[in-house]
Amino acid sequence: MADSSTTLAGPASGGARKLSPRKRRQLSLAAQSLVLVALLAILILTVDGSKIQKSFFDFKAAQNMFPALFTVALKNTIIYAVSAYVLGFVLGLILALMRLSSFAPYRWISLAYIEIFRGLPALLVLMIIGFGLPIAFDGLQFPLDPYDKVAIGLGLVAAAYMAETFRAGVQAVPPGQLEAARSLGMSHSRAMFSIVLPQAVRLVIPPLTNELIVLFKDSSLVSVIGITLAGRELTKLGSDEAIKVANSTPFVVAGATYLLITIPLGILVRRLEAKQRKSR
């Protein structure tokens, strides 16, 4: 019995018909390269280059976007994203602490919040805040309209995601840290704030930066709640201009401006992750 299994797994198995693993790898690589080249060729042959250039890269059509692209649209995009991020960060941290609390009602409230706001589209939440609340609560005013509406709407959703991130971070801190702090006479909350949370936040900086990238993109949703010219952000400015000049280049310009922010943030995230891997 042992003899037959050795023969099956042995190097001479299968006879001469089978290729060696090295040959098989080479063949597979060659096949993949061939498919890639074929796809590229099809793309180049079927697409009308001048038409593409005219509709997406006609920069004369986009010249009306300046300087409002930076002075209004980019500025507003940053304000929307960062204000929602700050609100989401604070609320998310509170929710995470409630989720880890020994007082059961806190855990229930936090869990319900997270499940609800993680499950709702940000667009819908923005609409409820923007249209629903002012009608439901008579005389409710948003003094900084639309900035406060957007910060609350996007921040409420971001808080749900960030709460889960913080919770994972706290749970990733070894339990010995809390024990050591408690054995030095610290109360539970003191140990949490001085010892566990600083380590947890450091652990979750990369995923939290990803959340900022998400908010930069989600800030494009604010156009649904009706914003003034001064409140326009990148997507709204891009689409307004695209309609005006009947050309898609403003979309491309707006898109490139997003990437101006999100790509450096993405690089930052990768650097931070690499640094964490090294320090471990």
Add this chain to the structure above:
Amino acid sequence: MSNAVEIVDLHKSFGELQVLKGINASVKTGEVICIIGPSGSGKSTLLRCVNLLEQPNAGQVIVHGVDLTHRDVDIDAARRRLGMVFQSFNLFPHLSVLDNVTISQRKVLGRGRAEAEKIARNNLEKVGVGEKARAFPAQLSGGQQQRVAIARALSMDPQVMLFDEPTSALDPELVGEVLTVMRQLADEGMTMLVVTHEMQFAKEVADKVLFMDGGYVIEQGPAAQVIGAPQHERTKTFLRRVLDPTHLDVTE
């Protein structure tokens, strides 16, 4: 001499698993007690029950007259009397060595920065890592980390020091430096409860040795007696395995 620690009929179980089945022991002020026994015998759990990192199911732990198991006791205040040193050091990795040793002095005892740092430096000097005050834990060897952990516990002016297998996570050549610090503490008259596998240390430093197995204290007495001339069969078997592991019968 008064009793520093009094353990009365202590029971602890994790779910169905009974880990401590009625432990009685007392530690006089200035005494060094070593707790030995096979793994799973409950010795670490006993130590963790003494400063209530584990909540006992029944029984009492009395430290200098204060019953820690009483419902209304201020456990944070009570724990300050007990310094704890862990097997895995548990230094705070985000803080420098100096901050590791000052943070609870400042946040818990309310000492000012200057005072806390002076006490910290004295204790770091004492355990031989004075020049590492500005380093971070990750930059230190295991032996240095454990000595910092001892300095951290000492800086809270504990009346009793608890050591939970303090050398078990160390490379063999680093064990000596930690044991030397512990021996020095013992010589200075610190009351110590030490869970350890270092029989030589127990023999030479302990005033009393407790042998635990299966959740009971099987045998206790002077170190020379428990380690040198054990009475119980289980103690004998354990010591033979620990002290002379290369000459066992295969059937053991």
